[in-house]
Amino acid sequence: MVKRSKPSKHSPNAVADRTAAVQAEIGKDPAYASVSPPLYLSSTYLWDDIETKGAYDYGRTVNPNRDALCKAIAALENGAGGVVTSSGMAAISTVLAMFTASDHIIAPHDCYGGTHRLLTHLHAAGKARVSFVDQNNAGALDAALSDNPKLLMIETPSNPLMRLVDIRTLSSKAKAAGALTVCDNTFLTPARQKPLDLGCDMVLHSTTKYINGHSDIIGGCVIGKTPELSESLAWWANCAGLTGAPLDAWLALRGLRTLHIRMDAQEANALALAQYLSKHKAVERVLYPGLKSHPQYKLAKAQQSGPGAMLAFEVKGGLETAKSVLSGIDLFQLAASLGGTESLICQPALMTHRGMSEDARAEAGIKDNLIRISVGLEDPADQIRAIEVALSKI
Numbered sequence: 090m091v092k093r094s095k096p097s098k099h100s101p102n103a104v105a106d107r108t109a110a111v112q113a114e115i116g117k118d119p120a121y122a123s124v125s126p127p128l129y130l131s132s133t134y135l136w137d138d139i140e141t142k143g144a145y146d147y148g149r150t151v152n153p154n155r156d157a158l159c160k161a162i163a164a165l166e167n168g169a170g171g172v173v174t175s176s177g178m179a180a181i182s183t184v185l186a187m188f189t190a191s192d193h194i195i196a197p198h199d200c201y202g203g204t205h206r207l208l209t210h211l212h213a214a215g216k217a218r219v220s221f222v223d224q225n226n227a228g229a230l231d232a233a234l235s236d237n238p239k240l241l242m243i244e245t246p247s248n249p250l251m252r253l254v255d256i257r258t259l260s261s262k263a264k265a266a267g268a269l270t271v272c273d274n275t276f277l278t279p280a281r282q283k284p285l286d287l288g289c290d291m292v293l294h295s296t297t298k299y300i301n302g303h304s305d306i307i308g309g310c311v312i313g314k315t316p317e318l319s320e321s322l323a324w325w326a327n328c329a330g331l332t333g334a335p336l337d338a339w340l341a342l343r344g345l346r347t348l349h350i351r352m353d354a355q356e357a358n359a360l361a362l363a364q365y366l367s368k369h370k371a372v373e374r375v376l377y378p379g380l381k382s383h384p385q386y387k388l389a390k391a392q393q394s395g396p397g398a399m400l401a402f403e404v405k406g407g408l409e410t411a412k413s414v415l416s417g418i419d420l421f422q423l424a425a426s427l428g429g430t431e432s433l434i435c436q437p438a439l440m441t442h443r444g445m446s447e448d449a450r451a452e453a454g455i456k457d458n459l460i461r462i463s464v465g466l467e468d469p470a471d472q473i474r475a476i477e478v479a480l481s482k483i
């Protein structure tokens with residue numbers, strides 16, 4: 090039997106998510122009836138008269154291509170709306186703009202390196218009050234939640250260690266403490282996890298990654314559960330100039346059409362690679378939510394509709410061993426970022442997470458022998474062969 094993804098509440102006639110993604114804005118061109126949506130690069134738009142502007146007036150504030158992408162992502166996330174931003178970090182900055190310098194913000198201790206750097210420096214400069222917490226440590230989390238928080242930031246699975254947190258529990262605790270919650274859903278996308286359905290108030294993405302899926306734009310978006318939050322996010326993004334470029338939104342919508350089939354295929358490849366690595370004698374441990382050995386395998390099954398296509402593993406040895414695996418590896422591109430059709434490999438301590446202090450990295454458990462892979466769409470036999478050759482060199 091063919092498995093049908095759950096329909097989105099907001100998608101037209103409640104079609105399956107995959108259908109909604111493929112059909113978003115198709116055949117809706119009001120000017121020339123083009124099947125594919127047109128690209129609107131214009132920075133400004135005509136007014137009807139000095140008192141009446143149309144739906145679009147100025148490109149920083151509103152743009153049809155951003156709107157189309159935002160609507161499509163909001164439908165998949167079951168949100169009311171939001172805003173498409175110039176990057177994932179701009180999406181995070183949009184959320185932070187809603188809070189004052191004295192508002193207490195709780196962030197995961199092992200969040201994305203760029204998020205960690207932004208929050209650390211805003212805090213040091215007195216522009217935000219941030220506490221980094223291991224959100225699986227109930228004592229530490231409850232202590233932070235008792236200090237009048239205004240925002241709880243969630244990121245699951247975490248980057249690069251693939252640790253999960255229980256979104257439903259965290260968002261209900263935050264709600265009880267009077268805080269809003271935002272979840273960074275970049276790693277799984279709405280094709281695998283729907284944070285708003287689990288109780289979050291906002292969900293954000295670096296669309297640079299899986300949503301666009303082809304490693305050729307930088308973009309972001311943030312979606313609110315309610316119309317009020319969505320409007321507030323769009324207001325701040327316009328006010329601070331954080332909205333994204335039309336061409337990037339147009340490309341990201343094109344990428345979104347294949348999100349579900351890309352995720353299905355990349356996830357199947359990731360599972361095969363994780364199983365291969367977990368049996369390899371040069372490998373210390375594999376961190377992948379689709380393996381029974383993952384400490385939160387049960388939570389992954391309950392909270393996610395699949396394990397996704399990101400994995401990490403520790404090689405036996407230290408930095409030198411990791412270096413020898415990564416030097417001259419075939420097929421896997423040595424690069425930061427993730428979520429493209431091509432496989433990428435990186436060493437987080439020196440690459441994606443070098444913005445974090447050594448102490449913060451140690452605290453989060455990011456070791457020098459850790460290697461992260463964004464598993465792409467290549468034939469899985471070729472992927473496994475490339476890893477086999479690289480590991481045989483050590």
Ligand SMILES: *Cc1c(COP(=O)(O)O)cnc(C)c1O
Pocket residue numbers: 176177178179201203204244248273275276294295296297298307308309
């Ligand atoms: C890449 C990434 C970001 C930042 O996104 P940019 O588009 O690079 O600004 C934020 N969170 C996660 C989990 C990411 O992987």
